[in-house]
Amino acid sequence: MTAVKGQQDQYFAHFAALEERLSGTEPEWLRAVRKSAIERFGDLGFPTTRDEEWRFTSVAPIARRAFRPPPERVSPADARFGQSERADFAHCTLLVFVNGRYVEELASPNGLPAGVRVRSLRAALASEPETLEPHLARYVPFERNAFAALNTALMEDGAFVEVGKDVALERPIYLLFLAAPLPGKSAPAAYHPRNLIVVGRGSQATVVEHYLSAGGAGYFTNAVTEAVVGDNARLDYTKVQQESGDAYHIATVQVHQARFSSVTTRVVALGGVLNREDTCTVLDGEGAESLLQGLYVIHGRQHVDNHTTIDHAQPHCSSRELYKGVLDGASNGVFNGKIIVRRGAQKTDSKQSNKNLLLSESAVINTKPQLEIYADDVKCTHGATIGQMDPEAVFYLRSRGIGLEEARAMLIEAFANDILDRIPLAPLRTRLQRALTDKLAAKGQPAGTGASPAGERVSVLVEEA
Amino acid sequence: MLEIKDLHVSVGDHEILRGVDLKVGRGEVHAIMGPNGSGKSTLAQVLAGRDVYTVTSGEVIFEGKDLLVMAPEDRAREGIFLAFQYPVEIPGVSNLYFLRSALNTIRKARGLEEIDAMDFLKLARDKMKLLDMDENLMQRPVNEGFSGGEKKRNEIFQMAILEPRLAILDETDSGLDIDALKIVANGVNALRSPERAIVVVTHYQRLLNYIVPDVVHVLYDGRIVRSGDKRLALELEEKGYGWLEDDRQLSAAGR
Ligand SMILES: Nc1ncnc2c1ncn2[C@@H]1O[C@H](COP(=O)(O)OP(=O)(O)O)[C@@H](O)[C@H]1O
Ligand SMILES: [Mg+2]
Numbered sequence: 001m002t003a004v005k006g007q008q009d010q011y012f013a014h015f016a017a018l019e020e021r022l023s024g025t026e027p028e029w030l031r032a033v034r035k036s037a038i039e040r041f042g043d044l045g046f047p048t049t050r051d052e053e054w055r056f057t058s059v060a061p062i063a064r065r066a067f068r069p070p071p072e073r074v075s076p077a078d079a080r081f082g083q084s085e086r087a088d089f090a091h092c093t094l095l096v097f098v099n100g101r102y103v104e105e106l107a108s109p110n111g112l113p114a115g116v117r118v119r120s121l122r123a124a125l126a127s128e129p130e131t132l133e134p135h136l137a138r139y140v141p142f143e144r145n146a147f148a149a150l151n152t153a154l155m156e157d158g159a160f161v162e163v164g165k166d167v168a169l170e171r172p173i174y175l176l177f178l179a180a181p182l183p184g185k186s187a188p189a190a191y192h193p194r195n196l197i198v199v200g201r202g203s204q205a206t207v208v209e210h211y212l213s214a215g216g217a218g219y220f221t222n223a224v225t226e227a228v229v230g231d232n233a234r235l236d237y238t239k240v241q242q243e244s245g246d247a248y249h250i251a252t253v254q255v256h257q258a259r260f261s262s263v264t265t266r267v268v269a270l271g272g273v274l275n276r277e278d279t280c281t282v283l284d285g286e287g288a289e290s291l292l293q294g295l296y297v298i299h300g301r302q303h304v305d306n307h308t309t310i311d312h313a314q315p316h317c318s319s320r321e322l323y324k325g326v327l328d329g330a331s332n333g334v335f336n337g338k339i340i341v342r343r344g345a346q347k348t349d350s351k352q353s354n355k356n357l358l359l360s361e362s363a364v365i366n367t368k369p370q371l372e373i374y375a376d377d378v379k380c381t382h383g384a385t386i387g388q389m390d391p392e393a394v395f396y397l398r399s400r401g402i403g404l405e406e407a408r409a410m411l412i413e414a415f416a417n418d419i420l421d422r423i424p425l426a427p428l429r430t431r432l433q434r435a436l437t438d439k440l441a442a443k444g445q446p447a448g449t450g451a452s453p454a455g456e457r458v459s460v461l462v463e464e465a
Numbered sequence: 466m467l468e469i470k471d472l473h474v475s476v477g478d479h480e481i482l483r484g485v486d487l488k489v490g491r492g493e494v495h496a497i498m499g500p501n502g503s504g505k506s507t508l509a510q511v512l513a514g515r516d517v518y519t520v521t522s523g524e525v526i527f528e529g530k531d532l533l534v535m536a537p538e539d540r541a542r543e544g545i546f547l548a549f550q551y552p553v554e555i556p557g558v559s560n561l562y563f564l565r566s567a568l569n570t571i572r573k574a575r576g577l578e579e580i581d582a583m584d585f586l587k588l589a590r591d592k593m594k595l596l597d598m599d600e601n602l603m604q605r606p607v608n609e610g611f612s613g614g615e616k617k618r619n620e621i622f623q624m625a626i627l628e629p630r631l632a633i634l635d636e637t638d639s640g641l642d643i644d645a646l647k648i649v650a651n652g653v654n655a656l657r658s659p660e661r662a663i664v665v666v667t668h669y670q671r672l673l674n675y676i677v678p679d680v681v682h683v684l685y686d687g688r689i690v691r692s693g694d695k696r697l698a699l700e701l702e703e704k705g706y707g708w709l710e711d712d713r714q715l716s717a718a719g720r
Contacts, residue, residue, distance in 0.1 A: 390553075391517075392553045393553050393554075393555050395513075395514075395515055395516075395537060395553075396549070396552070396553040396555065396607075397555070397563070397567075398514070398536070398537035398538045398541070399513045399514065399537050399538075399540075399541055399546075399547055399549075400541055400546075400563075400564075400567035400571075400623065400627065401538050401541035401542050401567045401568075401570045401571040401574070401627070402538060402563075402566055402567055402570055403538050403570065404536065404538065406566070406570075407538075410558055410563070410566070411555070411557075411558070413557070414555065414556060414557025414558045414606075415557060417557050418557060
């Protein structure tokens with residue numbers, strides 16, 4: 001890999017400052033992990049388009065830019081955020097992060113049954129780091145992924161969700177990551193949120209991780225989530241990216257599944273100017289099943305790259321993958337779906353599909369399945385479609401009196417609802433459907449306004465202490 | 466109500482309608498018959514505003530207005546309804562939601578209040594009963610996975626809800642068994658009124674036993690070659706379309 005040196009040094013400075021601040025407080029294993037991660041980041045450098053994995057996505061705009069570290073403290077001087085959101089998500093266990101930090105005043109981690117703990121990673125690291133040790137940074141392959149390495153080196157906060165054994169957690173866990181404006185004229189910040197979800201044997205949980213701009217602009221979110229799902233356990237995980245129109249969002253989600261576990265991973269991307277999602281699932285126990293769903297709706301100059309990997313490491317596992325994209329303006333989409341079937345993973349049953357709706361002549365999608373099959377008794381199918389809006393369907397709707405714009409919107413929503421309808425949280429579903437409608441209506445809106453995504457009214461004022 | 470004057474329509478270089486003249490008055494039912502490929506669907510689609518067809522000359526006046534300059538949705542709001550020969554499947558859009566949106570835009574255009582979900586449901590149930598339709602079809606996506614007969618009924622159901630001034634039914638009878646045909650005809654007849662007109666496009670005379678037309682036209686090779694009363698349909702049935710061929714050659718020779 002050829003490194004882009006660019007502004008790489010600033011991250012070494014961030015690391016040095018963090019190390020100093022944390023010195024003596026973190027356990028040795030974690031210090032060692034951070035250290036190897038920053039070294040790895042140094043060796044790898046930012047990927048370039050000469051790297052096969054990054055062929056269609058240039059991260060030069062990130063590599064070139066100066067970002068400050070996250071502010072040390074945030075306090076919601078004005079918690080106007082909360083009224084409608086809190087009401088909507090009252091039935092959830094809600095954790096709110098503002099500019100990379102957990103904000104206790106905005107959270108409602110209440111009503112959890114015995115055996116379930118939902119805390120900020122920072123709190124867990126401070127009080128009981130040993131509970132994290134078996135899992136944290138054990139799954140995500142940061143030795144090959146520069147952004148994951150950077151996150152691992154610089155991670156400070158995020159959510160730690162622990163569901164013990166045989167608990168059916170009814171309340172969804174809702175993790176909200178807000179990007180608020182920084183005070184003064186400082187450079188935009190780079191955030192490295194880190195989440196760990198552990199679902200014990202025979203348990204069930206629903207987790208939503210939502211990145212949402214609250215007026216922040218030009219910032220860089222570099223997120224990593226690891227999820228470990230035990231025997232016979234179920235996890236329904238949704239990640240929503242609604243960053244500001246000029247933000248950068250790079251994320252890795254790494255899911256590890258044990259025997260007969262069942263996981264749904266849903267990745268919805270609406271915001272940001274440059275977005276890369278690496279979504280990986282390892283089916284590491286017999287009989288495990290995985291459902292991967294994705295939706296990207298982009299316009300203007302937005303770029304979204306979904307790289308997914310489903311690793312069938314054991315026999316008798318099944319995976320179903322459906323990613324859908326709606327691309328307007330001069331937006332750019334990438335879908336790369338890798339399916340690995342390891343030697344001995346017989347009776348693997350895998351289906352992959354990527355469907356794209358292009359609304360403009362200048363939108364581009366690069367879609368590619370990538371099958372690596374080392375077993376012989378397997379069923380793997382894949383398919384990709386790229387199409388325009390069906391003119392017959394548009395005419396049919398119009399012939400019934402529905403106006404052109406409305407007809408188009410109806411068809412686009414119908415296309416997207418295939419994914420959105422399955423989101424287990426009704427208020428989130430409604431919000432996203434509204435955001436989609438508003439986004440389509442405002443299709444000409446240029447990126448770089450720093451405005452909160454359409455359809456969301458979030459307001460958090462942050463003061464730096 | 467509707468007046469078509471010397472209408473010529475092409476797709477690319479291919480002229481499909483080659484000078485159609487037709488007048489339909491309020492309260493009338495007209496049937497347009499003709500062999501496959503004669504241009505019946507083209508005429509129906511052009512009236513609804515399908516833009517793959519180019520009108521190269523001629524006029525269409527509907528209630529005193531130039532229809533050809535209007536967008537398809539405006540024609541629908543003016544009261545034109547086309548029951549498609551091949552209704553389109555629209556995955557992800559529920560029938561109920563689609564039809565309520567349609568009804569409300571049309572009502573708005575007519576200066577009426579929007580109808581709310583409850584009242585709409587009641588209306589829909591009544592009309593479904595009239596057409597002996599399974600209520601489940603309402604919750605399903607528009608036409609998706611419907612059988613041929615269900616699709617045709619769904620068209621007439623939409624017509625019953627939207628109450629157009631001019632309904633054009635394109636081969637609504639094809640693919641229906643006799644019982645379904647009677648039900649559909651019933652639905653159409655329920656709409657007959659002195660204020661409305663209906664144009665029934667069909668290939669066979671069968672439907673016309675149940676929806677009795679005032680005037681029958683024969684469209685052949687892009688032109689209306691004959692018009693008459695309902696006996697013309699029977700005559701066609703008896704002699705077949707080949708008869709027209711001979712007839713036309715005769716009249717051409719005699720000219
Ligand atoms: N969209 C189209 N593109 C090209 N040719 C068409 C199109 N629609 C109709 N035609 C041609 O026009 C002629 C008349 O077709 P149509 O109006 O469907 O006839 P009918 O309904 O009487 O069977 C046929 O030759 C058909 O192939
Ligand atoms: Mg036809």
